[in-house]
Amino acid sequence: MxxxxxxxxxxxxxxxxxxxxxxxxxxxxxxxxxxxxPHFTSHSDYKKGCWRHENGAANSAIRENNKRRTRQENMGKFGExxxxxxxxxxxxxxxxxxxxxxxxxxxxxxxxxxxxxxxxxxxxxxxxxxxxxxxxxxxxxxxxxxxxxxxxxxxxxxxxxxxxxxxxxxxxxxxxxxxxxxxxxxxxxxxxxxxxxxxxxxxxxxxxxxxxxxxxxxxxxxxxxxxxxxxxxxxxxxxxxxxxxxxxxxxxxxxxxxxxxxxxxxxxxxxxxxxxxxxxxxxxxxxxxxxxxxxxxxxxxxxxxxxxxxxxxxxxxxxxxxxxxxxxxxxxxxxxxxxxxxxxxxxxxxxxxxxxxxxxxxxxxxxxxxxxxxxDTLYSLAKKFVVKPDxxxxxxxxxxxxxxVKVLPHPRDQCDISCVLNHYCAITQVDYAEFEDCLIRTAMIQSTASRKYSNFINFYFGIIFFIISTTVM
The missing domain is CATH 3.60.21.10 (Metallo-dependent phosphatases)
Structure with a gap:
């Protein structure tokens, strides 16, 4: 009990x-x-800030322009x-x-x-x-x-x-x-x-x-x-x-x-x-x-x-x-x-x-x-962004x-190594001068790592080629 x-x-x-x-x-x-x-309208021109024009002539021109648009180009009510x-x-x-x-x-x-x-x-x-x-x-x-x-x-x-x-x-x-x-x-x-x-x-x-x-x-x-x-x-x-x-x-x-x-x-x-x-x-x-x-x-x-x-x-x-x-x-x-x-x-x-x-x-x-x-965990996370040579x-x-927010970039705007370093340094170095130092320092480190990686790959494939050549002979 x-x-x-x-x-x-x-x-x-x-x-x-x-x-x-x-x-x-x-x-x-x-x-x-x-x-x-408040001035957005689906009949406005996104090239001009998506604003509705107030005068009739402008509205008429926009309506005429919209007639030439495909359905996919028209702006929806939830925006553009x-x-x-x-x-x-x-x-x-x-x-x-x-x-x-x-x-x-x-x-x-x-x-x-x-x-x-x-x-x-x-x-x-x-x-x-x-x-x-x-x-x-x-x-x-x-x-x-x-x-x-x-x-x-x-x-x-x-x-x-x-x-x-x-x-x-x-x-x-x-x-x-x-x-x-x-x-x-x-x-x-x-x-x-x-x-x-x-x-x-x-x-x-x-x-x-x-x-x-x-x-x-x-x-x-x-x-x-x-x-x-x-x-x-x-x-x-x-x-x-x-x-x-x-x-x-x-x-x-x-x-x-x-x-x-x-x-x-x-x-x-x-x-x-x-x-x-x-x-x-x-x-x-x-x-x-x-x-x-x-x-x-x-x-x-x-x-x-x-x-x-x-x-x-x-x-x-x-x-x-x-x-x-x-x-x-x-x-x-x-x-x-x-x-x-x-x-x-x-x-x-x-x-x-x-x-x-x-x-x-x-x-x-x-x-x-x-x-x-x-x-600490956020800093560790940020450092993992740049651990690979590329x-x-x-x-x-x-x-x-x-x-x-899941808007995928155009292929020509893909994030290259300089883009990656820009993100990393902005996240980890809030001071402006330290941000600039980070960009220069990490770029040098990445360049060195990339050369070592390239040298290793060349050496590796050289060994493979040598083995294949010896085997064939």
Missing amino acids: YLWSLYCLGLVLVVGARRDEYDRIGYFWQITDIHYD YNCDSTWELIESAAKFMKKRLNDNVEFVLWTGDGLSHFATRHLSENHQLELVQALTDLLGKTFPAQFVFPALGHDDPPFRKHLGRMWSRWLPTDSMKTFETGGYYIIERKQLKLQIVVINTNLMKRNEIDEEANKQWKWLEKVLHKFQKNGETVYLVGHVPPGWDERQKGLFQSAHGAFTDYHNKKYLEVVRNYSDIIVGQFFGHLHSDTFRIMMDNKGKAISWAMIAPSITPKRNHMGPNNPGLRLYKFNKDTGQIFDYTQFYLDLSQTNAKPRLEWLVEYNFTSYYGINDINP GKHDLFQRYHKANT
């Missing part, structure tokens, strides 16, 4: 522990780079790879996420760029705000019981007070104050260890004496110091990631919204100082699916950042991607990321079919064959396919 009681007690404790562990598991969405284009997002595409993403609310979704990270690439330059202030209001209302209906935490992108209206009032349904009063003055804020989650810090990466493009930018740095270090002192953990959330664009080849400064060298170094310094409490960094902007690893001054991996692909299929300079959505699985208390699921919409198939279908593209841990998401490890091929 005594043993039976001990057995029952042990069973109760095990079940209780597992129940407690299950209760701590939660999920959150990351959506980014929606780039809503040369165009920003249609409302139908955005609404389909919202409906898909709403169907999955049973996944115990805690919150949503909306990491910037709600409007099209043309909107902030061509539309009035009121029109821009009306479009953001439409997106806000849609997300509010999609997530009626969850909070959405927006980060400002460079293609969002620069009217922070208006946006603050619009997003007051999600932001506490204290958060509203810093958002309206600087575009950044914190979400303090009472009774939980994990806190969320949203930064304004638009300020990272300014010079080093800019008052607003330096005010954000002081604020950021102050709140991180407080969280570190309290033994809490932090997610850093923003639009533009630090470091280099992995799809941009060559040793020249990115012109598309990157951090200045000063702010890039400053960001790395902050991450190094608070890597013990930063348990995740989340960005968008690049429209691609990739990640970054931050090192300390001795070359040890200490932190990581995930960069999610966009909803818009358009990418201005480096080719298109399929629309993507991402759902993270995490510990609600500590913030530890267990895994994520990447969803996508195959735009080429969707416009050809009557039925729209968002699909699972992959789960991160199973796709890459890792058990845990941490700086630089094309099977894992890199998987990564490169995911990088464009």
Whole structure:
């Protein structure tokens, strides 16, 4: 009887522990780079930004041009790879996420760029705000019981007070104050260890004496110091990631919204100082699916950042991607990321079919064959991308396919060894100078390895030829 009681007690404790562990598991969405284009129409010209022309003569010319198109060339209502997002595409993403609310979704990270690439330059202030209001209302209906935490992108209206009032349904009063003055804020989650810090990466493009930018740095270090002192953990959330664009080849400064060298170094310094409490960094902007690893001054991996692909299929300079959505699985208390699921919409198939279908593209841990998401495992994964002399490890091929959300490149745009090294160095070296050093260093190593491999092959076939010749004689 005594043993039976001990057995029952042990069973109760095990079940209780597992129940407690299950209760701590939660999920959150990351959506980014929606780039809503209200002027898209299937009768527009994708060579002119997919915009509907307002005058009758232009519309007549476009209709005449469309008559000459084949059926395959016509643009569908869910968009085109040369165009920003249609409302139908955005609404389909919202409906898909709403169907999955049973996944115990805690919150949503909306990491910037709600409007099209043309909107902030061509539309009035009121029109821009009306479009953001439409997106806000849609997300509010999609997530009626969850909070959405927006980060400002460079293609969002620069009217922070208006946006603050619009997003007051999600932001506490204290958060509203810093958002309206600087575009950044914190979400303090009472009774939980994990806190969320949203930064304004638009300020990272300014010079080093800019008052607003330096005010954000002081604020950021102050709140991180407080969280570190309290033994809490932090997610850093923003639009533009630090470091280099992995799809941009060559040793020249990115012109598309990157951090200045000063702010890039400053960001790395902050991450190094608070890597013990930063348990995740989340960005968008690049429209691609990739990640970054931050090192300390001795070359040890200490932190990581995930960069999610966009909803818009358009990418201005480096080719298109399929629309993507991402759902993270995490510990609600500590913030530890267990895994994520990447969803996508195959735009080429969707416009050809009557039925729209968002699909699972992959789960991160199973796709890459890792058990845990941490700086060491991600660094080990990245190093496997370049272990072969030709630089094309099977894992890199998987990564490169995911990088464009399954939009396969044209044969002439295949990823050669320089492309592979560009991805590897962008992932592992966030500092600009160290990125350039990495490209030069790894190119030399690969060249040496390739020569050794070539010499070995020549030697091997020489021996085979000698044996065959001797045998024949």
